[in-house]
Amino acid sequence: MTGKGETRWFEALRAVLDDSHLWQAGEVAGRVGAAVSPLGLRATIWLTDYEQMALRALPEPGRAAPEPLPIDGSLAGRAFARVRSLRGDGLRWWVPMVNGTDRIGVVEFVAEADQDADFVGKCELLAGLIGHLITTTMPRGDHLDLVRRSQAMSTASELLWRMLPPLTVSCERAVISAALQPCYEVGGDGFDYALDGDTAYVAILDAVGKGVTAGVACAVALAAIRAARRAGGGLAEQARAADEALTEHFTEVRFVTAVLAELRLDTGRIRYLNAGHPAPLLLRSGRLVRELDAGRRLPLGLADPRAQVGEEALEPDDRLLLYTDGVTEARTPEGEFFGVNRLVGLVERSAAARLPAPETLRRLSHAVLDHQGGPPDDDATLLLVQWSAAAALDTVPTTKAADV
Template identity: 55%
Template sequence: MSATDPWHRAAADLVSRSHRVPPDGVPAAVSAAVRDLGVSMTTYVVDVEQDLLRPLPEPGRPLPDPLPIDTSLPGRAYTEVRVRVGQDGRLWVPIVDGTERLGLLEVRLPAGADPDDPALHDGCRTLAGLVGHLVTSKSAYGDSLNRARRSGPMAVSAELLWQLLPPLTFATDTAAVSAILEPCYEVGGDAFDYALDGGRLTLAVLDGVGHGLPATLTTSVALAALRAARRAGGGLAEQVAAVDAALFSQWRDGRFVTAVLAEVEVDTGRVRYVNAGHPAPVLLRRGRAVRALTGGRRPPLGLNLPGGEPGEARLEPDDRLLLYTDGVTEARDAAGEMFGLPRLADLAERLIGADLPGPETLRRLSRAVAAYRGTASRDDASMVLVEWSGAAAARTEP
C-alpha cells in the first residue's frame, strides 16, 4: 500500500483522528476516515458471551440489529477470521487486536465497485486492524465500548476478574494460546494467565474454592502472587510457593485454589508443569486426544502443604494442550449425568479436525457445555487451548 493509495490516506486519517477521539466517538471517526473513498462502514463488536455481533451506535444513523454468530454470513466471517462477501456486495471484515477477535466491519461499497478486488480487501483489513487497536485502547477511557458488548449487568465478582485477565487470544509464529470463561457475567473462581518471554511460554489455569466474590478474591490474590513471582524471575517452584504463601498468610479458613502451572519452551516443545489438585490437561496429537498429563501432582495452593516434583512432557509439532476447570467435565444435564472427559475429548477431536481457529474451537466447546447443562447449576467452566503449531497460529489472524 503506497503513500498515495486512497486506503493508505484513510488509514493515516484514522490514526490522526484517534489521538483525541473519545470511546463513543470511534464509529464516527471510522466513518469520517473512509468518507472520501465513497464507502460506508458500520462497526460491530462481539458480545461478552460470544453469541452476537452488536453494532456500535453512531450519531445520525439508525442502529442495526445485532447479528447472530452461529447462523449468519457475518458470523462466518467472524468465526473464520476472513473477509466474506455477501450476495448484495457488502463486505464483512473481521476486527482483531493482534489475534484477539473483537468484531466486524460492515463495508458498503459505491456503485460499480468490485467487491472481490484484492486491493479493496487489503485496504479493509488495514482499517479493521486499526479499529481493533482503537477499540482495545479506548475501552480504558470510558464505558460505552464495554457497555455495547453486554446483554445484561455483570456481577461484581465477574467485573473484578475480567479486569485482571490477559486477552483471550495470543499468537506468535510458532504457538497460539486461546481461552474462554463461562458464565461470563457471573464467573467467580476461575481464571487464567499466560506470558511469553525469551522463548518460554508460561501458563496458569486457576479455580478458587467456592463461588461469587469470595472465590474471586481468592483467585485474584493467587493470580497477583504468581505474576509477582514470575516477573521477579521465578520459575514454577517460586510461583507455587508465592501463591501458597500469599493465600495461607491472608486467610486461615481453609480456602485454596486448584491450579495447573506450566512452562512450554516454544523452540523445543519441552513442557514442565505442576498440578495442584486440578483436572489433568489433555494432550491432542494428530487430531486425537492421546493422553492426560497426570504428573506433577501436589495439594491445592493455600493449604501450606508440601508438594512433589514438576511433571514433564514433550510436544511434537502441531500438538495441542487443552487445560480446563472441573466445571467443564462436571457439568450435568437435567438427568444429572456429567458431561465427562470422554465427551470433551471427542468433541475437541472433531472441532480440531475441522481446522478451526483456536478461539473458535474453544467457543464451540463452551457452547456445547452450556447446551448440555441447560438451565442446571452453572458452575464456572473455563478452558485454555495451547497450540504448538505455526499453521494453527496463522489461522488466528485475518
C-alpha cells in the same frame, strides 16, 4: 490503483489514527465513518458480546442501531469465527477485527462502486487499526464495554475480567486461547499466559467457593503467580508465592486448584505443576493421546514441600487442553454429566474441521452451556495451547478460503 487512490487510503488511515488520540468511546463509530466516507465506503463496526453468541453494532450518530447478528448462522459470524474476510451481497465485505490475534468483532464495509484488486487487503489493514484502537479506547469509558453486554455483570465478574489477559494470543510458533462461562457470573475461575522469547507460560485456576470471595482468592493467587514469574521464579516458586499470598490475605483456609506450565517454543518440552486440578489433556493428530497426570501437589494455599514438576515432550501441532471441573461436571437437569469423553470427542471433531483454536473453545464453551439447559452451577473455563506455526496463521485475518 493510481497514486491518488493510494493517497486517499493513507489519508483515511491517518485520520482514524489522529482522531483516536482524543476521541471518546462513544465517538469511535462516527469518527471512523467520517474518515472512510471520502473513499466511497460505509463502515459499520460490530463487537462480539462477552458470551460470543452475537455481534453488536457500535451506534452511529443519526443511524438506528441494527439488530445484533448471531455468530452461528450469519456471514458476519463466519468471518468472525474463521478470522477470514468474506464477501456478502453486492459490494459488501465482512472483515474480521482483531487486537493482535484476539477476536473482538468484524467491520462491515459497503462500497459505492467497484474497487481495485487490493481493496480487501486495504480493508483488512483498516480493520486491524480499528481493532487496536478500540482496545486502547475501551478503558477510557463504559460505552464500548456496554455495547458488548447483553445483561448486567456481577461484582466478581467485573473483578476477574479486569484481571485477565485477552482471550487469545499467538506468536509464530504457538497459539494460546481461553474461554470462560458463565461470562457475566464467573467468580472463582481464571487464567493467565505470557509469551517471552522461547518460552510460553500458562496457568489456569479455580478458587474454591463462589461469588466475590472466590473471585478475590483467584485474583490474589493470579497476582502472586505473575509477580513470582516476573521476578524470575520457576513453577515451584510461583506456586509457593500463591500459597503465601492466600495464607496472608485470608484468615480462614482458602485454596485454589491450578495447573501452572511452561512450554519451550523451540523444542516443545513442557514442564508443569498440577495443584489439585483436573489433569491436562494431550491431543495429537486430532486424537487424545493421554492425560498429563504427573507434577501433582496440594492445591494453592496449602504448602506442599514434596511437589515435583512433571515433564512432557510435545510434537509439532500438538494441542494441550486445560479445563476446570465446571466443564466436565456440568450436568443436565436429569443429572447426566458433560464428562471427559464428551469433551474429548468435541475437541477431536473440531480438529477434523480445522477450526482455529479460539473457535474450538467458543464452541466447546457453548456446548457445556447447552448441555446444562439452564444457568450453570459452577464456572467452566477452558484453556488451549497449540504448538503449531500453522495454527498461529489461522488466527491472523486473511481472505484465504475456509469452510465453517
